[in-house]
Amino acid sequence: MKKIGIITALITFFTSVSLANEVNIFSARHYDSDIQLYEKFTVKTGIKVNVVSGKDKALQKRIKEEGKDCIADLYITADAGRLGAFQAEGMFQRGASSAAIKKAVPSNFRTAYWTGIAKRARIIYYSPERVNANDLKGMTYEDLADPKWKGRIVIRQSNNVYNQSLVASLIQNNGKKKTAEWAKGLVKNMARDSKGNDRAQILAVAAGEADLAVANTYYLALMLSGKKGAEQQAAAKKVKPFFPNQDGRGTHMNISGGGVLKYAPNKSNAIKLLEFLLTKEAQEHIVNNTFEYPMIDDVKPHNLVSKMGLGFKQDLKTKVSSYGKKQADALEVMLAASWK
Ligand SMILES: [Fe+2]
Numbered sequence: 591m592k593k594i595g596i597i598t599a600l601i602t603f604f605t606s607v608s609l610a611n612e613v614n615i616f617s618a619r620h621y622d623s624d625i626q627l628y629e630k631f632t633v634k635t636g637i638k639v640n641v642v643s644g645k646d647k648a649l650q651k652r653i654k655e656e657g658k659d660c661i662a663d664l665y666i667t668a669d670a671g672r673l674g675a676f677q678a679e680g681m682f683q684r685g686a687s688s689a690a691i692k693k694a695v696p697s698n699f700r701t702a703y704w705t706g707i708a709k710r711a712r713i714i715y716y717s718p719e720r721v722n723a724n725d726l727k728g729m730t731y732e733d734l735a736d737p738k739w740k741g742r743i744v745i746r747q748s749n750n751v752y753n754q755s756l757v758a759s760l761i762q763n764n765g766k767k768k769t770a771e772w773a774k775g776l777v778k779n780m781a782r783d784s785k786g787n788d789r790a791q792i793l794a795v796a797a798g799e800a801d802l803a804v805a806n807t808y809y810l811a812l813m814l815s816g817k818k819g820a821e822q823q824a825a826a827k828k829v830k831p832f833f834p835n836q837d838g839r840g841t842h843m844n845i846s847g848g849g850v851l852k853y854a855p856n857k858s859n860a861i862k863l864l865e866f867l868l869t870k871e872a873q874e875h876i877v878n879n880t881f882e883y884p885m886i887d888d889v890k891p892h893n894l895v896s897k898m899g900l901g902f903k904q905d906l907k908t909k910v911s912s913y914g915k916k917q918a919d920a921l922e923v924m925l926a927a928s929w930k
Pocket of ligand 1: 806
């Protein structure tokens with residue numbers, strides 16, 4: 591009995607020691623470069639990083655089902671709507687309001703529960719062969735419903751969260767009723783039933799199947815980089831980026847971000863990791879690997895991203911926390927418009 595007691599005590603001791611020196615990330619981001627970044631954090635702090643990668647739904651399900659027993663400290667994903675909706679379910683604790691995080695991240699890109707780590711813009715791409723750049727001057731997301739674009743637009747499906755966040759931002763700014771009308775107009779303008787990922791929309795414009803596409807900024811840079819092959823690189827050169835709503839609130843911005851989970855066993859390490867991700871060193875690593883925009887001011891985006899347009903007006907007025915709050919409404923208006 592005594593022996594077992596000692597062994598138990600030893601196990602408890604070593605478990606608590608290891609807990610104190612690690613952090614467990616549940617990540618829905620699919621970048622190998624994130625792993626290298628976590629290794630840098632370990633070298634710097636001695637805190638071991640364990641990563642569980644998966645799809646958002648599966649990760650969220652596990653975190654909810656395991657509750658207090660879940661090892662997860664941080665949930666990291668690539669959409670503010672997902673973070674906001676998870677927060678609404680009470681899954682985070684106030685872990686994103688440290689002085690360092692507040693200092694690094696503009697208030698519209700964070701809440702007390704989660705913070706943006708990198709930014710992405712959801713923009714319009716056009717075919718310079720079939721669309722005169724002058725005709726786009728002053729164009730807004732709202733204008734995507736203009737009948738002059740009938741049969742000319744491609745955008746992915748309504749089940750895609752990036753689209754849900756974009757539509758949520760329209761509801762936040764224009765109301766649900768107006769946005770419901772807008773969604774109907776946009777669906778009428780679609781060149782085809784929505785299908786494929788963001789790169790597939792850019793490819794459709796390059797192939798002449800549509801004149802306008804909606805997709806996130808980093809996808810064009812990724813294609814231009816050649817990492818997706820010579821064919822996609824050539825296709826990317828056939829389209830041009832356009833940043834909407836420049837005369838108004840600015841271009842729709844989304845984030846990759848993370849929050850400290852309610853039952854995080856290693857809360858302080860989780861906050862340390864979030865703070866590390868917002869340092870110049872980490873931000874440079876992120877933008878040069880994922881082609882996202884940096885969250886902090888003194889880091890420049892990747893050259894391919896800068897070339898797309900640097901000084902554009904970002905929507906800093908619409909809080910990204912509104913995307914989660916309006917997510918259900920967004921999906922409702924999209925489905926009501928028969929957006930596939
Ligand atoms: Fe993406």
